[in-house]
Amino acid sequence: MKKVSILTMSAATLMIFTSCSKLGELSADNFTVTPNPLETQKGVVPATINGHFPEKYMKKKAVVTVMPELRYSNGVVEKGTPATFQGEKVRGNDQTVNYKMGGNYTMKTSFAYAGDNKAEMFLTFDARIGNKQFDVPAVKVADGVVATSELYKQTVLSTQAAVAPDAYQRINKKKLDANIKFLIQQANLRKSELKNNSVQEFVKMLKQINNDREKLNLENIEVSAYASPDGGFRINDKLAGERQKVSEKYVNQELKKIKFNAPVDAKYTAQDWEGFQELVSASNIQDKELILRVLSMYKDPQEREQQIKNISSAFRELADGILPELRRARLTINYETIGRSDEQILEQLNDDATKLSIEEILYAATLKSTPAEQKAVYQTATKVYPNDYRAYNNIATIEYEQGNYEAAKQCLQQVKNLPEANANLGLLALKDGDVAGAEQYIAGATGANGLSEIMGNLNLAKGNYAEAEENFSEVYSNSAALAQILNRDYVSAAVTLKYIKNPDAMTEYLRALMSARMGNNSDASEALKEAIKKDPAFAKYANNDIELEKVQK
Missing domain, CATH: 2.60.40.10 (Immunoglobulins)
Structure with missing residues (x-):
């Protein structure tokens, strides 16, 4: 027991x-x-x-x-x-x-x-x-x-890739200056001065404008006469006025010879202190800094002149090298060059594109209405100007927009030292979720056209939603709306979604997410149905989306 x-x-x-x-x-x-x-x-x-x-x-x-x-x-x-x-x-x-x-x-x-x-x-x-x-x-x-933040890999696909712009301007403002020098205390035009190169070019340009009104347009002619600061204001005022009169008379005589009726605006400056300061600043005069200090300290012309004369070591250099340059009249032609019209550019493109400048060819692409036509023009540019990489980049933007990402990448790999190409390589990296690679590419895109929108996509991928929203401040896109939704700025997101130019399935899905977050399940349901209608692939994603649990699908 x-x-x-x-x-x-x-x-x-x-x-x-x-x-x-x-x-x-x-x-x-x-x-x-x-x-x-x-x-x-x-x-x-x-x-x-x-x-x-x-x-x-x-x-x-x-x-x-x-x-x-x-x-x-x-x-x-x-x-x-x-x-x-x-x-x-x-x-x-x-x-x-x-x-x-x-x-x-x-x-x-x-x-x-x-x-x-x-x-x-x-x-x-x-x-x-x-x-x-x-x-x-x-x-x-x-x-x-x-996983709403991961949608950037899809929204980036509708981002506008960086187009390398053309610099074509049909009308360009130009000017041509000529200088006539006078002897001290004199206002007569010397024959030697009228034969100098600048005056001869002035007369030649007047004739050219008069003979080619289709390509050149004169705005006006300016005559500006000056006297040097030495000698006293009263004397210089009279002297500068006389220099204006003789110079203006000379211009009018030249216009009369070629029967060109053009406006002439004449004025004079009695004491050219501004020109004096510019010439002294650019000179190697021994007491340059002292002279410039006098100019800043004394505003009265007589006091200035006396103080500068007191610098005896420098005054001789001024008298020999600076003051004679200020006894002058400047003749200025303000005119415009007029390039080919849109019709002329397109006509020349069809006839012989080699006679167009690269800027004209790149501009011609913007005149085309379809991506295929634009691509054809850019391909012409690569043949006529193979060393200008903008056309290769712009072909890549068309391929990107059409979803041909490998073709876009191949085009960009032919480009060297073009900020827009780096920006677009960054977009391709973002599409693949390679944020670090995208950041490296975009770092080399400083100054690229459209960089702000691409930076917005980068900040969106990095989770910097406030910075991304700021980058997108002037952009209406799916990426901009996603940044605003993730930043909980639903009012701005609603505005962005409203003004997206070509809304797609992603646009509607973002509208559904925004509405669901705001508690508007009815609106969310309608937007979700529209998204699935445009792209049935969203049905499966939506069924698993926790943000849309309470939304009728």
């Missing part, structure tokens, strides 16, 4: 010991995850896990490693960053959990986004006591994934 009692007690003791040695299940109640549902940020899915080991769970010799997993509906399993915890009698460097009291812990992790917006987050456990491993079932702790 005594023996049986001893055996019974031993069995009970063994059962208790075995039970205490095992590590049981943990439930979802032991964990909270932030955020829940999970959400993509800058291409990854971050999560913060707050866990709790219950009282008398962590055996004194136990070691438990917690491994987060994100299990996507497409079968991909992404593992996060594990954390290891140990019992009180374990000699190690991991966080120790008290057996009697249990313990709380926080661990941060992140998962790669696998391109699937439906997933579940689990915690798995590697639990050991000594060399013995125990089976602790995995626990589901969160749902996912809100």
Whole structure:
């Protein structure tokens, strides 16, 4: 009888010991995850896990490693960053959990986004006591994934690629100057001055404008006469006025010879202190800085003149090298050159494109109405001007718009040192989710045409939504609307979506997301149906989109 009692007690003791040695299940109640549902940020899915080991769970010799997993509906399993915890009698460097009291812990992790917006987050456990491993079932702790920020890979496809602009201007303003110099205290025109190159070019240009009214247009002729600052204001005022009269008379005589009725605007400056300062600043006169200081200190002309004359060492240099240049009249022709009209450019393009400038050919492409016609003109430009890379870039923009991304990339690889090409290579990198590569390309796109919109797409991909919204301040596009939605600026997003020029399925899907976030599920449902109508592929994505859970599909 005594023996049986001893055996019974031993069995009970063994059962208790075995039970205490095992590590049981943990439930979802032991964990909270932030955020829940999970959400993509800058291409990854971050999560913060707050866990709790219950009282008398962590055996004194136990070691438990917690491994987060994100299990996507497409079968991909992404593992996060594990954390290891140990019992009180374990000699190690991991966080120790008290057996009697249990313990709380926080661990941060992140998962790669696998391109699937439906997933579940689990915690798995590697639990050991000594060399013995125990089976602790995995626990589901969160749902996912809100992947709205990843839509930039689609919105970037409707972004306007950077077109390298032409510099063609049909009408260009030009001017031609001629100078007539006078001797000191004199106002008579010397024959030697009228034969100088600038005056001869002046007369020649008047004749050219008069004979070629289709390509040249005269706006006016200006006559500006001057006297040097020395000699006193009264004398110089009279002298400059006389120089104006004789110069204006000369211009009118030349116009009369060629029977050209043109406006002449004449004026004079009694003391040309401004011209004096410019010439002194550009000279190597010994006391240049002292003279310039005098000009800034004294505003009265007489006082200025006297102070400068007091600098005896410099005055001779001024008298010989500076002042004679200020005794002059400047004759200016303000005119316009008139290039080919749109019709003339297109006609010449068909007849013989080699007679057009590169600017005219690039401009001709903008006159075409279809991408195919534009592409043909750019191809002509590459043949006539193979070393001008703008045409290659612009062919790439057409390929990009049509979804021919590999063809666009091949065109851009032929381009050298063109900011627009770097910007467009950045767009292609963003399409593939290569944010780092895009940033590197776009760093070399300073000054590119349309760079602000492309920078907006880069900041959108980087999660800088406020900066992206600022980049898109004058743009109505899917990317601009997405930036505003992610920045929670729904009022601006509504305006942007309204004014998108060619709304597509993505436009309607963004409208659905915006409406759902604002609690307008009815509007969201209508927009979603329109998106699916335009592109049925959105049906599957929408079914898994947590943001649209409450929207009737």
